Amino acid sequence: MRRSSDLQPEIADESAWWRDAVFYQIYVRSFADSNGDGVGDLDGIRSRLGYLELLGVDALWLTPFFTSPMADHGYDVADPRDVDPLFGDLAAFDRLVAEAHEHNLKVTIDVVPNHTSDRHEWFQAALRAGPGSVERNRYVFRDGGGFDGSVPPNNWPSQFGGPAWTRVPDGQWYLHLFAPEQPDLNWDNHEVAADLAHTLRFWMDRGVDGFRIDVAHGMAKPYGLPNIDPRVDLAALDMHDNSLDPRFDDDGVHEVHRLIRKVVDEYPGRMAVGEIWVKDDERFARYVRPDELHLGFNFRLVQAPFDADGVRAAIEHSLGAVRGLGTPPTWTLSNHDVPRHVTRYGGGAVGAQRARALTLVELALPGVVYLYNGEELGLPDVELPDWALQDPIWLRSRHTLRGRDGCRVPLPWEGDTPPFGFSQAATTWLPQPNEWAGLTAESQLEDPESMLSFYRHALELRKSRSEFSGDELEWYGAPAGCFAFRRKGGGLICALNTSGGPVPLPPGEVLLASGPMDGNQLPPDTAVWLA
Structure with a gap:
């Protein structure tokens, strides 16, 4: 739907499709490869849409597929309005959206407003133009x-x-809160804001239903760039x-999100969710005010241990x-930046349970x-050999931190040996790993006890049963190491x-129970739904 300049900002709609949706994050490189180069792509995703419909999810979130040198596997964007040839082209994207x-x-889809690639035409122009130039003002140069300017402008890591600073040949330094190949944009520059608005409209004009805002707590920088204690x-x-x-x-980041919301509201039915790694609940809440983002990732559940008290605290903080x-909470257990939860909870059979x-x-x-x-296949992290690691964290830490590659290994679809139908x-x-032969989608589809069947059953109940209604929880008294809550409104009871x-x-x-039951007893490491 084309935008309309006379539309009023969208009021939070109680029936909006995203308010209780189940999104499925696709790490594009690792989902499905259609052209045999060993890297996932857009046509690969399109070939598996039937599987995703069968799984029972409502929406997809695609990680960056834009033109990029791939220093951070696509989060270093050289052109935010085109598809990198590694993943296809704009026609492939249009086919994927339509189907x-x-x-x-x-x-x-992802948008990355905190930084660009160092190969972006803006940054290359900034290097050529020199100190004090209009081109350099699009980034954070200092x-x-x-006595000779050889000390970084501040102590930020x-x-x-x-360090978060790299020096260029003319002596100035530029800021990069992530890799040196990802220079931070200067959000005090009006051109930066106009370019993001252009990008959002470009993709919504192609039928995109919403955005995930990368590093949504970044962008704005404090005046004077003070040192960290x-x-x-x-x-x-x-x-x-x-x-x-x-x-x-920084408080200035909220101006960015008001801009994003204003543009997204030009297209009815679209949404934006922010990646918000913010500790304080009140500061988190600012990101989802009525004129800012529709949703915000709250990562407390990701960070909670497998412990009833810790999980309950994460839930209560997030609610x-x-x-x-007027905005719902957003829940997740894993993503492409953290260890998979099977591994976090102990690995092996215990971690899966x-x-x-x-x-x-x-x-x-x-x-x-x-x-x-x-995660619907029960995949754990993979212990990769040193030679296979590609994450910039591995490189920047001088091989002391292994990075995030272990949770990004390509999915196993079918067969008994790698590449398991991925490519x-x-x-x-x-x-x-060879041991993923028992975790392929094919092997799990017909097994009623498999993780995949469990996910399909749970998602179907969540979508079809009236018990899953109501925005508030009522907590029961429970023994140590346990909890039980009831959804006010629908009446669903969940015990852990x-x-x-x-x-x-x-x-x-x-x-539904997450494992075998013991009469009227709930076994350890088990949860249950009751009506």
Whole structure:
């Protein structure tokens, strides 16, 4: 639908499609390869739309497929309005959107407003133009300290290791909160805002249903770029605290999100969700005010241990952060930046059993759910050999941090040996382990006890049963290491046991359990839905 300049800003619609949707994140490189080069692509995704419809999800989120040198696997964007040849072309994207809509699947995509690639035409022009130029003002360039300018402008570290500053031949330094190949944009420059608006409209004109805003707590930089207190251990912070870490969650970022919302509201029915690694609930809430983002990723559930008290605290914080704002909470257990939850919860059979339990908890909650491709197959992280690692974190940390490649290994679709139907190539961009033969989609589809069948059943119940209604929870008293809550409105009861022994079930009819039940007892490492 084309935009209309006279449309009023969209008021939060209680019936909007995204308010209780299940999104499926596709890490494009690792989903399905259509042309035999060992790397996933857009036509590969299109070939598996039937599987995604069968799974029962409502919408897709595609990681960046834009023109890129791939220093950070696409999050270093050289042209945000074109498709990298590695993944296809604009015609392939148009085919994917059209066919996804035929399968009743919405399509959302990443946008990366904090930085560009160092190969972006703007940055190349900035290098040529020199200090004080209009071109250089699109980025964050500064003179260095010391008598010869050889000291970085401040002490900020990069998220990927090492300093957040790189010096160019004329002596100035540029800021990159991530890799040196990802220079930060200067959001005080009106051209930067106009270019993002152009990008959003470009993709919505092609039928995109929404956006995931990468590093949504970034973009704005504090005046004067003050030093971080050297006593602060940034590695120990779960999420960013602006009072300790001035690099993120600066108040000026909300102007960016008001811009995004204003543009998205020109196209009725579209949405935007932010990646928000912010510690404080009140500061998080600012991102989802009525004139800012529709949704915000709250990562407390990702960071919670497999422990009933920790999970309950994560749930209560996440619900509290959006209460009264008219926007639903957003839940996720895994994504392309964190270890898969099967691995986080202990790995092996125990990790898989606990992953099933927390999936039931997640899907019982009010709001929006994001699944990460492969979690429905029960995939763990892969211990990759050193030679295979490609994440810039591995390179920037001088091979001391292994990075995120272990959760990005290509999916196993069918067969008994790699590449398991992912590609016609003998080798894939990251190697798959032989032991994934028992985890392929093909082997799980007809097995009623498989992780895939479990996900399909849970998603079907979530979509079809009236018990899954109501925006608030009522908590029951429960033994140590356990909890139980009821959805106010629909009446669904969800109980979780993370203790070492069985506990009595609350009263009710069992709709679905994450593992074998023991009469009227809920076994350890198990969750259950009751009506």
